[in-house]
Amino acid sequence: MSGFWYGGDYNPEQWPEEVWREDVRLMDRAGVNLASVGIFSWARIEPRDGEFDFAWLDEVLDLLHAGGVRVDLATATASPPPWLALKHPEMLPVTVDGVTLSSGSRQAYCPSSPVYRRYAARLVERIVERYADHPALSLWHVNNEYGCHVSHCYCDASAAAFRVWLEEKYGTIEALNDAWGTAFWSQHYAGFDEILPPRAAPTFKNPTQVLDFDRFSSDELLACFRAEAAIIRARSDVPITTNFMGFFKPADYWTWAQEVDIVSDDSYPDPADPLAPAYGAMQRDLMRSLGGGAPWLLMEQSPGAVNWRERNAAKLPGQMRAWSYQSVARGADGILFFQWRQAVAGAEKFHAGMLPHGGTDTRVFREVEQLGAELATLSSVDGLLGQPVPAQVAIVFDWDSWWAIEQKASPTTISYLADVLGWHIALSAAGVTVDFVQATGDLSGYRAVVVPSLFVASDAQLEALDAYAAGGGSLVVGYLTGILDPDLHVRTGGYLGVLRETLGLWVEEFAPPAAPDLAALGGGEPPAVGVRGERIGGRASASLWSEYVRVDSADVEAVFDGGAPDGHPAVTRHARGSGQAWYVATRLDAEPLGLLLESILAEAGVERLPRIPGVEFVRRGAFLAAINHGQEPVALDLPGTDVLTGGSAAGLRLEPQGVALIREE
Numbered sequence: 001m002s003g004f005w006y007g008g009d010y011n012p013e014q015w016p017e018e019v020w021r022e023d024v025r026l027m028d029r030a031g032v033n034l035a036s037v038g039i040f041s042w043a044r045i046e047p048r049d050g051e052f053d054f055a056w057l058d059e060v061l062d063l064l065h066a067g068g069v070r071v072d073l074a075t076a077t078a079s080p081p082p083w084l085a086l087k088h089p090e091m092l093p094v095t096v097d098g099v100t101l102s103s104g105s106r107q108a109y110c111p112s113s114p115v116y117r118r119y120a121a122r123l124v125e126r127i128v129e130r131y132a133d134h135p136a137l138s139l140w141h142v143n144n145e146y147g148c149h150v151s152h153c154y155c156d157a158s159a160a161a162f163r164v165w166l167e168e169k170y171g172t173i174e175a176l177n178d179a180w181g182t183a184f185w186s187q188h189y190a191g192f193d194e195i196l197p198p199r200a201a202p203t204f205k206n207p208t209q210v211l212d213f214d215r216f217s218s219d220e221l222l223a224c225f226r227a228e229a230a231i232i233r234a235r236s237d238v239p240i241t242t243n244f245m246g247f248f249k250p251a252d253y254w255t256w257a258q259e260v261d262i263v264s265d266d267s268y269p270d271p272a273d274p275l276a277p278a279y280g281a282m283q284r285d286l287m288r289s290l291g292g293g294a295p296w297l298l299m300e301q302s303p304g305a306v307n308w309r310e311r312n313a314a315k316l317p318g319q320m321r322a323w324s325y326q327s328v329a330r331g332a333d334g335i336l337f338f339q340w341r342q343a344v345a346g347a348e349k350f351h352a353g354m355l356p357h358g359g360t361d362t363r364v365f366r367e368v369e370q371l372g373a374e375l376a377t378l379s380s381v382d383g384l385l386g387q388p389v390p391a392q393v394a395i396v397f398d399w400d401s402w403w404a405i406e407q408k409a410s411p412t413t414i415s416y417l418a419d420v421l422g423w424h425i426a427l428s429a430a431g432v433t434v435d436f437v438q439a440t441g442d443l444s445g446y447r448a449v450v451v452p453s454l455f456v457a458s459d460a461q462l463e464a465l466d467a468y469a470a471g472g473g474s475l476v477v478g479y480l481t482g483i484l485d486p487d488l489h490v491r492t493g494g495y496l497g498v499l500r501e502t503l504g505l506w507v508e509e510f511a512p513p514a515a516p517d518l519a520a521l522g523g524g525e526p527p528a529v530g531v532r533g534e535r536i537g538g539r540a541s542a543s544l545w546s547e548y549v550r551v552d553s554a555d556v557e558a559v560f561d562g563g564a565p566d567g568h569p570a571v572t573r574h575a576r577g578s579g580q581a582w583y584v585a586t587r588l589d590a591e592p593l594g595l596l597l598e599s600i601l602a603e604a605g606v607e608r609l610p611r612i613p614g615v616e617f618v619r620r621g622a623f624l625a626a627i628n629h630g631q632e633p634v635a636l637d638l639p640g641t642d643v644l645t646g647g648s649a650a651g652l653r654l655e656p657q658g659v660a661l662i663r664e665e
Helices: 017-030 055-066 082-087 114-131 156-170 173-180 207-233 253-257 276-290 319-329 363-378 399-405 416-429 459-470 499-503 590-604
Strands: 005-010 034-037 070-074 137-141 264-266 296-300 332-337 393-396 434-437 448-451 474-478 505-510 529-533 538-543 547-551 555-560 569-576 579-584 615-620 623-628 634-642 648-654 659-663
Touching (some): 005 296, 034 055, 114 207, 173 207, 207 399, 264 276, 276 296, 276 319, 319 623, 332 363, 393 416, 399 416, 448 459, 459 579, 474 590, 499 505, 499 569, 529 569, 538 590, 547 569, 579 590, 623 634, 648 659
Parallel strands (some): 264 296, 296 332, 393 448, 448 474, 474 579
Antiparallel strands (some): 615 623, 623 659, 634 648, 634 659
């Protein structure tokens, strides 16, 4: 493609043939140039075992090609047909409680099932054989939203695959027993054949077994993708993708991103949630980061209300456009939707479509047309399409830590994602664009790196962070970092591992604020935590966490004020080599966290974007994007020209949900 991709999921199998030609005509009117086809069409392509019907799909692809619409062709393996489940019920997934899930919905398969994998491979082979050279083909779409409904399967086939995975990882049962700490609660295994998935149990399960099953389950889904991708790559050099789902806990996307040619994402922030723009910005930054900064594709979003929330809010006028430009500003070279034509039957008939039930004389379709026309124009504007998004600050994000910190029998109830979002919001409010990184990734290009709760950390990860600080970087470390090694064994002697030297301190004891843990007797939210210090603006409040920090050589910048650790360090700073290492032993509220970051970013020499409350600023290529997520108009006073209107950005009035793309002077 020479311009922005624009379009969405197209499901012609749900409609009579006479509708297909109208669809192509209206796609042209809307500016659609890419359609995702065949995602849920296995039963139509293979109506009976071994009987394939491609005539209808031939016609659809030929019509799209004739109409100038490129195709993102799916492998159709996301939803096996009923005949397959009836013939092979052993391929159906089983829950942790032993319940077998039936067909009649979607994703009714066990990812480890040899039967499912065999039939899926046969289907992919036939599709690739037929369409690898089709002139409309621009992208291969493997499966769909892996793990969305069945991320972990506990059936006997999964148990057998889990044992193989464990034996490959540990080599010997003695090594597994040591890693899992099976001396505890008489869990010692004499052989791999004794091991089961962490099914429903009387009380707390073995933590390392649970973490290994999380790792295994992500790997098994990825093995399904790899098998299909290998079939495609043997016959076709067209790029391959599968749609990620933002911050999706069951799949370690750092590993997955290495397997796709283009990172693509499904994003559905809630229009009723005031944090939706902030969360959306964080999700888009993750997608760009997963691809190493390369352009990515917004594979799915909704043009209006979805159908699956308890209450399904419609998007405000202009909100779909504003959120689409948020993706473009943060590195996307394509904006797609679910779906093209709003369905009239099935479980998603009330999910919005680009072409709504009301037809073309609707607000949604007019907004779809407007965005399509704008993206077509922007495709020929130099300095935006394919351009990078510069970032001088990074946040370390780690799936092992996410999985482990939210297990039961952990120090307290922690939402890992909420913690990361708090840091991202604070950095965005400070006028900073953020990349996400792995601790062992290349950190050398960042002036500051933030590490929120790296609960599970290898020696290599901790050493990489130490080397970053010693080499001149500004390292900011949050609480509950370096607590466990990758086997979930505690790092004794004050936790932190090598970061004890980096930070110039150690942690003596956890002391999280807690309300009475007796709900029937009035237990409630934990109390706030008091913190005082000049860096955070005097006395401030925090929440969720506190601890007894023992300083060796660090400077104390703020202390706890009240509560169990009264007077103990809450924020510290330590010179490490030619850099600085900060430690934050609590979850600071927004205002004190913002003040602390002002100091850290200024000392690190981080460049800032303009800051106006409610307005999101992002720089990409030659452009500065401004998006007003607030409820009131704002006036911009910036040098340059808004390419969307052709007017000057000096004195530009930006309405709520308004967007400006400013070519800076």
